[in-house]
Amino acid sequence: MSLQPETLDAPDRPAGTAAWWRTAVVYQVYPRSFADSTGDGVGDLPGVTARLDHLADLGVDGLWLSPMYVSPMADGGYDVADYRDVDPLFGTLADVDELVARAHERGLRVVLDLVPNHTSDEHAWFRAALAAGPGSPERARYLFRDGRGERGEQPPNDWRSVFGGEAWTRVTEPDGTPGQWYLHLFDSRQPDLDWTSAEVREEFHAVLRYWLDRGVDGFRIDVAHGLAKAEGLPDHGRDHDLLDAGREDAPTHLAPMWDQEGVHEVYRGWRRVADAYGDRVLIAEAWVQPPERLARYLRPDELHLAFAFAFLDTPWRAGDLRAAVTAALATTGAVGAPATWVLSNHDVVRHTTRLALPVDARRPIGIRATDPQPDEALGLRRGRAASLLMLALPGAAYLYQGEELGLPEHTALPDEVRQDPAFFREQGRVAGRDGCRVPLPWEAGAPGLGFSPSGRTWLPQPESFARFAADAQRGVAGSTLELYRAALRLRRELGLGAGRLAWAEGFGADVVAAHVTAPDGAPVLVVANLGPEPVALPPGARVLLASGALDEAGRVPQDVTAWVSVG
Numbered sequence: 001m002s003l004q005p006e007t008l009d010a011p012d013r014p015a016g017t018a019a020w021w022r023t024a025v026v027y028q029v030y031p032r033s034f035a036d037s038t039g040d041g042v043g044d045l046p047g048v049t050a051r052l053d054h055l056a057d058l059g060v061d062g063l064w065l066s067p068m069y070v071s072p073m074a075d076g077g078y079d080v081a082d083y084r085d086v087d088p089l090f091g092t093l094a095d096v097d098e099l100v101a102r103a104h105e106r107g108l109r110v111v112l113d114l115v116p117n118h119t120s121d122e123h124a125w126f127r128a129a130l131a132a133g134p135g136s137p138e139r140a141r142y143l144f145r146d147g148r149g150e151r152g153e154q155p156p157n158d159w160r161s162v163f164g165g166e167a168w169t170r171v172t173e174p175d176g177t178p179g180q181w182y183l184h185l186f187d188s189r190q191p192d193l194d195w196t197s198a199e200v201r202e203e204f205h206a207v208l209r210y211w212l213d214r215g216v217d218g219f220r221i222d223v224a225h226g227l228a229k230a231e232g233l234p235d236h237g238r239d240h241d242l243l244d245a246g247r248e249d250a251p252t253h254l255a256p257m258w259d260q261e262g263v264h265e266v267y268r269g270w271r272r273v274a275d276a277y278g279d280r281v282l283i284a285e286a287w288v289q290p291p292e293r294l295a296r297y298l299r300p301d302e303l304h305l306a307f308a309f310a311f312l313d314t315p316w317r318a319g320d321l322r323a324a325v326t327a328a329l330a331t332t333g334a335v336g337a338p339a340t341w342v343l344s345n346h347d348v349v350r351h352t353t354r355l356a357l358p359v360d361a362r363r364p365i366g367i368r369a370t371d372p373q374p375d376e377a378l379g380l381r382r383g384r385a386a387s388l389l390m391l392a393l394p395g396a397a398y399l400y401q402g403e404e405l406g407l408p409e410h411t412a413l414p415d416e417v418r419q420d421p422a423f424f425r426e427q428g429r430v431a432g433r434d435g436c437r438v439p440l441p442w443e444a445g446a447p448g449l450g451f452s453p454s455g456r457t458w459l460p461q462p463e464s465f466a467r468f469a470a471d472a473q474r475g476v477a478g479s480t481l482e483l484y485r486a487a488l489r490l491r492r493e494l495g496l497g498a499g500r501l502a503w504a505e506g507f508g509a510d511v512v513a514a515h516v517t518a519p520d521g522a523p524v525l526v527v528a529n530l531g532p533e534p535v536a537l538p539p540g541a542r543v544l545l546a547s548g549a550l551d552e553a554g555r556v557p558q559d560v561t562a563w564v565s566v567g
C-alpha cells in the first residue's frame with residue numbers, strides 16, 4: 001500500500017444517505033462488568049440503565065451490549081441457550097425494554113450482540129440433537145460427524161479449537177455407546193451450527209426480527225467470518241490460537257473454517273431483514289486478512305460495518321499506522337462503506353497496557369503476575385495518543401467500557417479467579433481475557449469502587465483502579481475522561497467522522513500527520529508523534545486538543561497526539 005499523500009475517506013455517496021452508523025461512536029458495554037444494581041457482584045441491565053447518563057455525558061452515539069441472553073456463562077454469555085430471553089443474572093426482558101427506552105430518550109442507539117456461529121450446549125436444539133441420535137434432523141442443525149479410525153475413536157478432522165485443544169468432542173449416544181463427534185470452534189460447550197441448514201437460517205431471521213421489533217438499532221455479529229465451513233470439512237494442517245485468524249500471514253480464507261464464500265449469502269439475507277426496518281446496523285466481528293477480503297463483507301447488499309482489527313493489531317510505529325489506516329479506508333471506500341476503528345474490546349489486552357509492551361511483541365492473550373509488567377504511565381500516554389488519533393479518523397469508532405477512564409488491564413489476577421475458558425483449555429499457557437473484563441471503578445471512595453452496592457465484584461479490581469475511578473476524573477482538567485469528552489464533542493462539531501483524510505507532508509517518518517476535512521469544513525491537522533524528536537506545528541496553528549502537554553516551544557512531544565486548526 002502506497003504511503004504517498006493521498007485523499008481517502010468514506011466514498012462519495014448520494015445525498016441523504018449519511019446514515020448515523022457511518023460516523024457513530026459506539027460504546028461497548030460488557031454487562032457483567034459495567035454496573036451491578038443488585039449487590040451480587042455481577043453487573044446487570046438495570047445497572048446499565050442507571051448509568052446511561054455517563055454515556056450521554058461522555059458524548060457517544062450509542063452502546064453495544066455484549067450478550068445478555070440466557071446462558072450458562074461458559075464463555076461469558078457468548079454461549080447462548082435462548083436467543084429470545086434475558087439471563088436472570090442480567091435481568092428480564094422488561095429490563096431490556098426499559099434500557100432501550102431510556103437510551104433512546106437520551107439519543108443513544110442500542111446495538112445487541114448476536115452469536116450465530118454456535119449455541120450453548122444447553123440450547124434446546126443441542127439437547128434435542130444429543131437425544132435424537134445420528135442421522136436425525138435434530139443433529140443436522142449442528143456439525144455432527146462420525147469419527148475416523150476403526151471404531152470412530154479419532155476426531156473427524158484435525159481442526160483445533162480457538163481456545164485450545166481439539167475442535168471436536170465425542171458424544172455418548174442415547175444407547176450408552178461412544179458415538180459421533182460434534183464441532184466446536186470455541187469451547188466444547190459452544191457447538192457450531194450448520195449454516196447450510198435452512199432451519200438454522202430461518203431461525204436467525206426470526207431472531208433478528210424479534211429484537212428489531214423490540215426497537216434495537218442493530219447487531220454486532222460474533223465470529224461473522226466463521227459461519228460457513230469448507231465443503232467436506234477438510235483438514236486444516238495447522239494449529240491456531242485465540243483470535244489468531246486476523247493475524248495469520250496467509251489470507252484467512254485459506255483456513256477451511258474462516259472467511260468461506262458461503263457467509264456472504266447469509267449476510268445478504270440479513271441485510272434484507274434489516275433494511276425492512278430502516279436505519280438499523282449490522283457490524284461484523286470478522287478477524288479476516290487481508291483488508292480486501294474484509295471489505296467483501298461490506299458490499300452494498302451485505303453488512304454495514306466491520307471492525308478494522310488490523311488497525312488494533314498495528315504496532316506503535318508511524319509507518320505501520322499510516323499503512324493500516326490507508327488500507328482500511330481504501331478497501332472499505334472501494335465498496336462504499338466507512339471504516340470502523342477500534343482499539344480495545346473484551347477480547348484483547350486493553351490498549352493502555354498493550355501499547356507499553358515491546359513494539360514488535362505479538363499481542364498476548366492476557367498478562368499474568370509472573371509476566372514482565374508493562375509500564376503503566378507509558379501505556380497510558382500512548383493509549384491516550386492512540387485514542388485521539390483514532391477519534392480523528394473518518395468512519396465509525398467503537399470504544400470499550402473503561403477506556404474513557406484510561407483503565408489499564410489487570411495484569412496480576414490470581415489464577416484461582418479466572419473464568420475465561422481459554423485459560424483452562426490452554427491449560428494455563430495463556431492468561432486469557434479476564435484481565436480486560438474487571439468491573440469498572442465508578443467512585444474512588446466506595447466499596448467495590450462503586451461497581452456494586454454491596455462492594456462485591458465478580459473479579460477483583462486492582463488497587464490502581466481507585467485512581468482511575470470516574471468520579472476522580474469528572475471535571476478534572478487533563479484527566480482521560482475529560483480528554484475523551486472533549487474529543488467526542490470536537491469530533492462531532494468538526495464533523496471528523498464524515499471527513500476526508502489526506503496525509504500531511506513535511507513531517508518525519510516517526511509522525512502520523514494528516515488533514516481531516518469534513519464536508520464544508522476547514523481542515524483539521526492531526527499530528528501523532530511517535531518519535532523522540534518534538535514536532536513543530538505550522539505557523540499560525542491553533543491547538544484544539546492534545547493527548548498530553550506540548551513542550552515549552554509549543555511542539556508535540558513523543559507519544560502525544562494533537563488536533564490542530566490550520567484554517
Ligand code: NOJ
Nearest residue numbers: 075078186222223346347
Ligand atoms: C468473539 C467474542 O468476542 C468472544 O468473546 C467469544 O469468546 C468468541 N467470539 C466466541 O463466541
